[in-house]
Amino acid sequence: MIQTVKELIDELKKCNPDYPVRIYFNDDIKEIELVDNTLQDRVDINMLEVDKVMKLRQAQKTKIERMLDEIEYYLEAMEQQEYMTFDLEKDLRRLSAMLDNVREEIEKK
Secondary structure (H helix, E strand, C coil): CCCCHHHHHHHHHCCCCCCCCEEEECCEEEEEEEEECCCCCCCEEEECCHHHCCCCCHHHHHHHHHHHHHHHHHHHHHHCHHHHHCCHHHHHHHHHHHHHHHHHHHHCC
16 A cells, blocks of 8 residues: 555554564565655655665674773773873873774674
């Protein structure tokens, strides 16, 4: 059934406004990339293409989680009062390098 924008809005008003909206298509749940209202005769809802969705191997997830835990540890140490005796510039460079490592791991195929 083709719905109008008004009908869709009426249905969405019945939903929990904090829930995410997904599209069920070909036995798969897709994310919405954008709602295209630039067309003259309709509104299109564009799905996020599969190859644009980040997929990480379990080993990558584990490694990234470990890296993020280490970053969190350093940040918590920096929040402590006794941190005043440490080298802030050196530790910020270290945290920056750690974040770069996380980014590199995410970009691996």
